[in-house]
Amino acid sequence: MKLTTLFFFLVSVAFCDVAKITPNEAAKLVAEGKAILIDVREPKEWEQTGVAAPARLLSKSDFDGEQKDWKPVLAGASGKRLIVYCQSGRRAGVVGNALASLGHTVSSAGSLDEWKAAGLPVRQVKEPVAAGR
Numbered sequence: 535m536k537l538t539t540l541f542f543f544l545v546s547v548a549f550c551d552v553a554k555i556t557p558n559e560a561a562k563l564v565a566e567g568k569a570i571l572i573d574v575r576e577p578k579e580w581e582q583t584g585v586a587a588p589a590r591l592l593s594k595s596d597f598d599g600e601q602k603d604w605k606p607v608l609a610g611a612s613g614k615r616l617i618v619y620c621q622s623g624r625r626a627g628v629v630g631n632a633l634a635s636l637g638h639t640v641s642s643a644g645s646l647d648e649w650k651a652a653g654l655p656v657r658q659v660k661e662p663v664a665a666g667r
Contacts, residue, residue, distance in 0.1 A: 552618075552630035553641045557586075557652040560617045560643040564588045569615040570607065571643065574629045579621060580659040583646060586619065587655035594625045597632070611638065619643040 555563075563569035565588075573580065573589040580591055596603045616638050618626040623644045630640045643649065650656060 552627060552634055555617065555641045555643060557619075557643050557649040557654055560619075560641070560649075561588070561652075561654050563615060563617065567614075569617050569641075570611055571617045571619070572607075572629075573620070573646070574618050574625050575620050575646075577659075583621075584656040584658045586643075586646065586649045587657045589619075591659070594620070594629055597629055608633075608638070615639045615641055617641045617643050619645060619649065621645055621647070623648075 560569065560571055564571045571586055571589045572592050573585045574592060574594045574597065576593050576595060577591075585591060590607055592603050592607060601608075616630075616633055618630045618633070618640065619642065620626040623642060626642045626644070630642050634640045646656075
């Protein structure tokens with residue numbers, strides 16, 4: 535029963551479209567305090583490639599699971615746009631659609647490669663990642 539419900543939820547959100555914004559637009563909204571930038575990749579990816587400097591690190595696997603790291607961030611996000619990104623933009627789209635279906639204002643900044651290509655700051659993650667850091 536749980537899997538059937540999850541399947542229909544995922545199918546329904548797959549047909550939503552989250553607005554795509556440029557990395558520069560995302561950086562501006564975050565700097566103005568109007569948005570939270572979220573990297574939805576997995577911890578190994580954060581360590582291997584770095585992350586956008588202002589990003590909160592909230593993996594898609596945690597979003598799909600217990601949401602241990604996601605819940606406190608979402609609880610404090612009232613009135614802010616959530617801007618998601620990943621390596622290619624696909625996972626960001628899936629998470630973004632799910633967040634939008636829950637009533638959040640969401641945009642996608644695409645991929646980390648687009649962030650880097652825009653010349654925006656990236657930071658390295660060397661140690662195990664604490665919740666939502």
